Amino acid sequence: MHIINTITDLHTARTALRGRIALVPTMGNLHAGHLSLVEKARASADHVIVTIFVNPLQFGPQEDFNAYPRTLAQDCAQLERTQTDIVFAPSVHELYPQGMNHITRVLVPQLSDILCGAVRAGHFSGVATIVLRLFNLIRADCAIFGEKDFQQLLIIRRMVADLFVPIEIIGMPTQRDNDGLALSSRNQYLSSAERRVAPTLYYVLNVIKERLEADPTCDIPLLETWAAQQLCEVGFNMPDYITIRDAHTLDTPHAAQPDWVVLAAARLGAARLIDNQRIHIPHAAA
Numbered sequence: 258m259h260i261i262n263t264i265t266d267l268h269t270a271r272t273a274l275r276g277r278i279a280l281v282p283t284m285g286n287l288h289a290g291h292l293s294l295v296e297k298a299r300a301s302a303d304h305v306i307v308t309i310f311v312n313p314l315q316f317g318p319q320e321d322f323n324a325y326p327r328t329l330a331q332d333c334a335q336l337e338r339t340q341t342d343i344v345f346a347p348s349v350h351e352l353y354p355q356g357m358n359h360i361t362r363v364l365v366p367q368l369s370d371i372l373c374g375a376v377r378a379g380h381f382s383g384v385a386t387i388v389l390r391l392f393n394l395i396r397a398d399c400a401i402f403g404e405k406d407f408q409q410l411l412i413i414r415r416m417v418a419d420l421f422v423p424i425e426i427i428g429m430p431t432q433r434d435n436d437g438l439a440l441s442s443r444n445q446y447l448s449s450a451e452r453r454v455a456p457t458l459y460y461v462l463n464v465i466k467e468r469l470e471a472d473p474t475c476d477i478p479l480l481e482t483w484a485a486q487q488l489c490e491v492g493f494n495m496p497d498y499i500t501i502r503d504a505h506t507l508d509t510p511h512a513a514q515p516d517w518v519v520l521a522a523a524r525l526g527a528a529r530l531i532d533n534q535r536i537h538i539p540h541a542a543a
């Protein structure tokens with residue numbers, strides 16, 4: 258496995274690779290969720306490239322860019338065991354040598370302005386910009402992303418379609434702890450008391466999923482309000498959102514289109530947790 262920090266070395270190592278290449282972009286601090294993406298990459302291609310880069314462009318001024326856990330040595334030790342070919346872990350200066358103020362940015366409208374985009378101004382433009390830069394640097398055949406960041410996955414799919422980027426985007430299911438909490442690098446911001454109540458997020462998403470799959474005509478605003486109350490009762494702040502949407506457009510769902518999703522983002526102590534559950538509305542409802 259080559260651990261590479263510069264674009265020049267990346268070009269050299271990339272040029273030597275033959276066959277199909279899969280890319281897994283990450284911010285590091287790898288857990289079993291990331292490793293499931295690497296496993297999928299391994300199964301989808303001849304070579305695997307993992308990027309580790311905490312991208313300042315996607316963090317707001319009040320957000321946790323400085324505090325974000327950086328564990329490159331442990332990450333590389335984990336990746337050694339996955340037959341990853343290349344780890345690309347550049348510095349901020351390597352990727353943004355002129356700084357970030359005047360660089361070309363990618364903006365995926367509408368999808369980037371709602372939900373997490375409404376509370377994290379500029380976040381998804383920062384994500385789309387770094388992802389397209391990595392796509393162009395690495396020229397992979399496919400890239401693997403987690404459904405845990407469901408809105409992000411839709412935005413990347415839209416960017417790729419809109420800009421005719423020649424890459425296949427593969428989504429992978431969310432990996433969870435035994436109690437249902439979605440694995441996340443930010444879970445380590447939770448105190449042990451907060452960690453105990455954090456799976457309530459998964460619990461309420463599942464209740465909503467079960468109720469809607471049993472009866473798609475049930476009162477959606479009432480369900481959303483109930484879920485927010487449940488979270489507040491166990492110690493979450495009022496959620497940024499907990500909302501039921503069409504899984505393709507993130508618009509208000511309609512019974513005629515059976516793929517729905519319930520998405521939530523809520524603070525618990527110092528951690529902002531996000532999660533979602535897909536909902537399959539029975540065709541009879543159409």
Ligand code: AMP
Binds near residue numbers: 404431
């Ligand atoms: P991050 O390092 O948080 O930027 O995440 C890198 C990739 O891992 C993204 O595509 C995430 O959606 C994905 N990911 C993060 N957490 C999980 C998880 N629990 N299960 C599956 N994929 C995940």
